Amino acid sequence: MKEVVSGLSKKIRRVPDFPKKGIIFWDMTTLFKDSQGLKNTVDAFVEYYKDKNIDCIASIESRGFIIGSVLAYLLGKGFILIRKKGKLPYDTIEESYVKEYGADTIEMHKDGIEKGDKVLIIDDLLATGDTASAACRLVERLGGEIVGCAFIVELIELAGRKKLRDYSVFSLIQCKEDE
């Protein structure tokens, strides 16, 4: 296991067989309810991205919102919502993909970003990379440029980084699912 913040992974609970048998779910609620855990997580992202050229932060519903919005606030950037299909009220574009637990579709508002915006994508977990990859496609279809993809946890055996090979990927914890 590699950690940018020492001891961070211990604050994340592993729940076996959720949402289905055989999956070990990385439960971030124990990290977020720990004020120091929340602070260390966000501060590590701020440290890494504070000098990068970023226009806005886009996060994927809904755990991604928790980290992404704090980062947007601290970096003084706008925060963009990427949501499951049917949740955003205005004109949207969508991308469908197959993920670890089944098919899914995510959406962004068409006016979520402007052409040329430099966008950082952030989510809690990088598994297969299918969700993040779909998020990148949404941003690019609207003329945005992906500055990077950031995650708290990257499960290295699922090779999500390979699927995101065109982008700069930064994770606070790199490890195996059962580590």
Added chain:
Amino acid sequence: MKEVVSGLSKKIRRVPDFPKKGIIFWDMTTLFKDSQGLKNTVDAFVEYYKDKNIDCIASIESRGFIIGSVLAYLLGKGFILIRKKGKLPYDTIEESYVKEYGADTIEMHKDGIEKGDKVLIIDDLLATGDTASAACRLVERLGGEIVGCAFIVELIELAGRKKLRDYSVFSLIQCKEDE
């Protein structure tokens, strides 16, 4: 209309007939993507709650997460997730309620808070108050004490404040649905 932060309501888009005909949806995405709008919103909550005795911030999925997590970070508190049924992986308690657009059930982890914790509930919109009221019941069933309920927008005609009469309610914008 009453606003704690002047001009804030203009940054929120109103989308007619979403999620169903006759509803005017207050679309916070335009507020959050505006870095100054996000900052002004959060800062107004920080100003109001910074000297209050609070142990943790609990927010309701998923737009509530966006404001609640920033507030938790800035006040140095833990952040607790209240989610739709089936999303939380560990042992939960649940509350069901009827809201503006139909029935719903929300959950918290049983170990989300400790007995005696002073909890601030925050969400983007106070409409009928049924969701926030269910959130308060979850916290209280776990032995927590509600410090207050905070919202960006309060739709006064729907009388949510009356449903939350046992609690201290603070909203940045008080107005009618079509204002």
